[in-house]
Amino acid sequence: MKLSLKKGPLYMQVQEILKERIINGVYPKNTLIPSEPELKDEFDVSLITIRKAVEQLSLQGYVEKRSGIGTTVLDNHAVSKLSKGQRFSEYLISEGHDLKKASASLSIVHPEAGTELAKLFGDTCYCIERLYTLDEKPYIHFKHYISQSIKLPNEQEQLLNSLYEILFQQGVKFNRFKDEFGVEVPDERIAKILNVDLKPLLQRTRYSFDINERVVECSVAFYNTEINKYIVNFDV
Template sequence: MSLSRKDKPLYLQIKNILKDRILHGVYPLGENIPSEPQLEQEFSVSKITVRGAIQELVQEGYLERGSGKGTKVIRNKAASKLSKWKHFTEILVEEGHQIQKKWLRAEAIRTEADTELHELFGEQCFKLERVYYLDDKPYIYYTHYLSMVLGKLKLSDLNARSLYELLEEHNISLDRLRDEFSVAAPPPEAEEILQLSGKGMPLLKRSRYSYDEHGKITEFSVGYYNTELQNYIVNYDV
């Protein structure tokens, strides 16, 4: 995997990639991550760089080093400032599934007058598309919309980090989320990416509004879930 030499330090980029794999079940709880030589080869970096990334994850409580036994995953849950409830993907990972995500496109678009996007972001916004795979099968298709305050945004900017990490790097904080659920037929591009069995098949649709601490919209996203593969799950502790 190639890393950006113009971005944050290489060890932090690798740390974020490894952390993402832990949180999405690529490296399961209780099992070892690849060895340092394997990671050096994958990322084409030095031993010092790999060790720096691993040390960060050890300090954050995700990994544990064992003398002669490799480096084990001991935690696969992210701390959330927004909610004490578990994320949907965390629940799936705990149940033994593997989640992978892939960014598809990133572009600036002009919004049409009298539309929700125009009301939220004005004349222009960024449009980002990605797909989540559940056990190697396309499961969720997301479209994210962001304000132009991020400046120029390319797909390569997202390869080694999550969307919310990118927002944090631009000092854009999230204070409140609002989710709306409905059932709707997905757009043609979503049907194709999700490999649906029939056109016009209604799917679970989630619309998310993310606000900063001042109540200003930060991000708006729409996700379509192929619940034929997996139901949407919410666990509540009482």
């Protein structure tokens, strides 16, 4: 396979191709990817380039490289662990909680001129609204804002799937995420959905960046932390 420098650094191109193969099951979870010499010959690049690509996949949590064994696929989600931190949802499930996506809907919204959403997405954008329940109680309310240049499904069953998997299938390649936490009072409608009084709640705003450093998704989430606190575990 011949790569071109016109498309960016060679190691990033190799990384994205290998990542796509992992996500699409070409290299199944818990199996070995081809050896570095095999990948070097396939992509017609240096071993240094291959090693850098594999190193990036390892840092993102997709693979694990072991001396004398090879490189094993650990995760096959469109968005893997970008650090050693355990996902909050994984933590809740590991603690025996029942975390579910209870509902999802898609609409088109018109951000007010001059607002951050208008600066990110223009006059109109998609809004995917989702509700998570924890042990059958309303727990997290999400609003995901996404550019209309991306094709999205309109069926609730599909919208309940991983949003990042949906975006990946539309050609979005994620590079990084930025989370901002604060305490805000939700509007009356969201408070009613979460079955809480109109009071300050934990709010998380996430920005998802593609490999060109463009924001492809901005989400605003409110958490009913009276049910369960927001906890992040880090391995050392």
